[in-house]
Amino acid sequence: MIRIAIDGPAGAGKSTMAKLLAKELNIDYIDTGAMYRAIALKLLRSGTDYEDAEALRAVLDSTDVDYYGGSVYLDGECVDGFIRTPEVSEVASASSAKLDVREKLVALQKAMGQKRSLVMDGRDIGTNVLTDAEYKFYLDASVGVRARRRALEMEAKGQTVDIAEVEADIASRDWRDMHREHNPLKQAEDAVYVDTSDLSIPEVIDVLKSYIH
Numbered sequence: 306m307i308r309i310a311i312d313g314p315a316g317a318g319k320s321t322m323a324k325l326l327a328k329e330l331n332i333d334y335i336d337t338g339a340m341y342r343a344i345a346l347k348l349l350r351s352g353t354d355y356e357d358a359e360a361l362r363a364v365l366d367s368t369d370v371d372y373y374g375g376s377v378y379l380d381g382e383c384v385d386g387f388i389r390t391p392e393v394s395e396v397a398s399a400s401s402a403k404l405d406v407r408e409k410l411v412a413l414q415k416a417m418g419q420k421r422s423l424v425m426d427g428r429d430i431g432t433n434v435l436t437d438a439e440y441k442f443y444l445d446a447s448v449g450v451r452a453r454r455r456a457l458e459m460e461a462k463g464q465t466v467d468i469a470e471v472e473a474d475i476a477s478r479d480w481r482d483m484h485r486e487h488n489p490l491k492q493a494e495d496a497v498y499v500d501t502s503d504l505s506i507p508e509v510i511d512v513l514k515s516y517i518h
């Protein structure tokens with residue numbers, strides 16, 4: 306069994322690389338960010354204030370999140386098409402700092418990692434979810450490069466983009482993800498650090514593969 310953990314800030318290329326790597330190795334890919342986004346979508350749809358601990362608990366107790374076949378499911382509904390908006394990004398970053406949210410998803414993700422080979426990407430995979438993963442990578446890039454990548458993705462989807470706003474959103478999300486109390490984003494001591502700022506997608510894949518035997 307091989308488990309590959311890929312962590313890093315928003316826009317560092319984690320999902321692109323994790324997806325390609327999983328395909329090449331013919332193993333599953335789990336996008337844990339999509340799971341946090343699914344919970345955020347539920348909070349938004351139900352108008353729940355995640356700062357209200359009791360209300361948050363009630364929503365979590367009655368919510369089912371799953372990830373398989375490259376898609377995320379919220380209470381049985383595939384929600385891939387609804388989770389990539391700035392509003393969901395914001396609520397996902399804020400609500401993922403709540404211990405109840407993390408405990409629910411981390412337990413699910415740990416269970417996934419016990420059953421099969423996979424590539425899992427997120428913020429706390431190498432440090433918390435798959436601490437015994439065979440391979441760990443921390444992907445990074447300058448905030449300017451990450452904002453440009455995110456802006457291109459959004460433009461490709463027909464969204465109007467203000468690059469300065471995208472950069473400010475990314476910087477504030479990074480800060481919150483790195484400074485939260487529970488399982489903050491940080492490089493695992495045994496993770497390989499890869500700066501993707503000046504590398505193409507195939508070049509990053511080559512770097513990652515050079516470590517995998």
Ligand code: DC
Nearest residue numbers: 337338339341397398401427428429
């Ligand atoms: O990777 P992403 O941008 O789709 O993740 C959305 C948010 O979910 C991110 O701002 C922080 C949170 N997240 C987390 O706390 N832990 C993870 N393993 C993955 C994502």
